[in-house]
Amino acid sequence: RASDLASNDIEHGILRCNRKSPLALSKPFHSKDPRRFATVSRRDPRIHFALVCGAKSCPPIKLYREDTVDENLTLATEAFFESELTIDVRKRQTYLNRILKWYNQDFGETEDKILRLDHEIFTSQTREGNRVYDGHRL
Numbered sequence: 333r334a335s336d337l338a339s340n341d342i343e344h345g346i347l348r349c350n351r352k353s354p355l356a357l358s359k360p361f362h363s364k365d366p367r368r369f370a371t372v373s374r375r376d377p378r379i380h381f382a383l384v385c386g387a388k389s390c391p392p393i394k395l396y397r398e399d400t401v402d403e404n405l406t407l408a409t410e411a412f413f414e415s416e417l418t419i420d421v422r423k424r425q426t427y428l429n430r431i432l433k434w435y436n437q438d439f440g441e442t443e444d445k446i447l448r449l450d451h452e453i454f455t456s457q458t459r460e461g462n463r464v465y466d467g468h469r470l
Contacts, residue, residue: 378409381409
């Protein structure tokens, strides 16, 4: 039942395919937990740019509809990287938001793998000094 799910269960148990949160000691659902039926079959890292956790770097609250969720997740991801990823081309350094570090297993284990994600997630954009990775090494 939906009433048996806490927000943590939805984020880490269902949307992240039953993965531990960064500070948790165990997965949200044990192997015989009946709530496991709701776990998605494929993890989509874009959820991190749509979920609101209350921290300063969390995205604003939005309403997502089933028929436009894919487009909305892409827009939320682009907005996140426009404001939260900075690349200093001269120093050849990237500055990643903590969300990307806390959930690196969802994006890639290293900064290089995070920056090499599919073009679907990282679009080539420039805005006010922040340059989002465009698929080429800096």
